[in-house]
Amino acid sequence: MIRRLRLKFICANMAIVTVMLTAIFGAMYQVNRATLEQEIVDQMRMMVAVDTVLSQDGRQAAPPSWVWDNCFILQLNQNGSVIGVTQQGTDAPPDWSVLEDLAEIALSDGRESAILEEYSLRYCRVSAPMGEYLVFVDSSYEQSRLQDSLMDCLLLGAASFAAFLIISILLARWAVKPVEQAWKEQRQFVADASHELKTPLTVILTNAELLQDPGYDPAAKQTFSQHILLMSRQMRELIEQLLELARVDNGLPNAVRQRVDWSKAVADAVMIFEPVYFEQGHSASTWIEPGLEVMGDPVRLQQVAEILLDNAGKYANPHSVIEVDLRRISSKQCLLSVSDPGAPLSREDLNNIFKRFYRTDPARERNGSYGLGLAIAEGIVTGCRGRIWAESENGINTFYVRLPLLRQGREKKALPERQQ
Numbered sequence: 001m002i003r004r005l006r007l008k009f010i011c012a013n014m015a016i017v018t019v020m021l022t023a024i025f026g027a028m029y030q031v032n033r034a035t036l037e038q039e040i041v042d043q044m045r046m047m048v049a050v051d052t053v054l055s056q057d058g059r060q061a062a063p064p065s066w067v068w069d070n071c072f073i074l075q076l077n078q079n080g081s082v083i084g085v086t087q088q089g090t091d092a093p094p095d096w097s098v099l100e101d102l103a104e105i106a107l108s109d110g111r112e113s114a115i116l117e118e119y120s121l122r123y124c125r126v127s128a129p130m131g132e133y134l135v136f137v138d139s140s141y142e143q144s145r146l147q148d149s150l151m152d153c154l155l156l157g158a159a160s161f162a163a164f165l166i167i168s169i170l171l172a173r174w175a176v177k178p179v180e181q182a183w184k185e186q187r188q189f190v191a192d193a194s195h196e197l198k199t200p201l202t203v204i205l206t207n208a209e210l211l212q213d214p215g216y217d218p219a220a221k222q223t224f225s226q227h228i229l230l231m232s233r234q235m236r237e238l239i240e241q242l243l244e245l246a247r248v249d250n251g252l253p254n255a256v257r258q259r260v261d262w263s264k265a266v267a268d269a270v271m272i273f274e275p276v277y278f279e280q281g282h283s284a285s286t287w288i289e290p291g292l293e294v295m296g297d298p299v300r301l302q303q304v305a306e307i308l309l310d311n312a313g314k315y316a317n318p319h320s321v322i323e324v325d326l327r328r329i330s331s332k333q334c335l336l337s338v339s340d341p342g343a344p345l346s347r348e349d350l351n352n353i354f355k356r357f358y359r360t361d362p363a364r365e366r367n368g369s370y371g372l373g374l375a376i377a378e379g380i381v382t383g384c385r386g387r388i389w390a391e392s393e394n395g396i397n398t399f400y401v402r403l404p405l406l407r408q409g410r411e412k413k414a415l416p417e418r419q420q
Helices: 002-056 096-109 140-211 218-249 262-280 298-315 347-352 373-383
Strands: 070-076 082-089 113-116 121-128 131-138 258-261 283-288 293-296 321-328 333-341 387-393 396-404
Touching: 002 070, 002 113, 002 121, 002 131, 002 140, 070 096, 082 096, 096 113, 096 121, 096 131, 131 140, 140 218, 218 373, 258 262, 258 298, 262 283, 262 298, 262 321, 262 333, 293 298, 293 396, 298 321, 298 333, 298 373, 298 396, 347 387, 373 387, 373 396
Parallel strands: 283 321
Antiparallel strands: 070 082, 070 131, 113 121, 121 131, 258 293, 321 333, 333 396, 387 396
């Protein structure tokens, strides 16, 4: 699929480039042709002028230095008959009958100047005080110039086509790269989701089959029923997270965008998790600047804080202090940080931790996590024009959320004291 898409991109680009190059170099060739033809016609007119002046002075006409090696001028009467011929060049002019035929062809053609292909001659009709003239010159010089111009256009066009082809190939790789990455992520997502659903489904089917076996006593069947219920709840939780992630990916069409007291939302999330931390043997230390308002969905933004707090509680070292800090970092932005001492995150973990179904250690206990919470949080924060990232230093893992602040009054509120 990606290869076909890249090929279509290159073909479309090269089709446009081919049309443009054909138009450009075709126009250049026509301009060169018209310029050359006008130059030759002007020189042919000058030949008649020089010949007329020399004839009036009674001197023999001599070709100027810029004239072709083979050319001749025919003087015509009012009936169009040839009454005189002047040669300019080394070759002898054709016999009289041929001259009359050439004059008749040129006059019947009706054009001021043209090339007689069968004779390899260009003629030009010139009106002068002494009468009507027909100038004939060898067209081989003009044809040679045109062939050189055509060859130059073809060579330059071919070089331009090759250059644009290389650029199109590189551009196609660059343009299709996000699509390729999205395709890989989609395939990985389907594989991970299938794997996550396969385990509880297997447990449910196995226990359901055991329930139908009459050889087990009621106590064992009760255990089987509990296993089915447990796995069903896990599947429901996973499906709910998948649906939530799909809504985030679709831009949260039903989300309410309004002024949100971000300070209150974070404080409420901390209040929810304080008893959870107590049961886990942790404690929370908070530093929340009041009155920080952002634009977004209050439910979704509080969900971001809850995801970070839940993640910190699950992966912190035993009996740890989880620090929550929210403050203004500039007149336009605020920063939330959730820190916990735990197993250090590697550079690879920091780069991939917000990917779907990613776990730093797939072999360790799941702790009710499917690796979707941080991906959901990233989608929500990005939708609010913010940024979320993680850092790990000196055994402390910290998750940051930076959001744009709404404009507030000039009055500054005092920072609260740290709560333990």
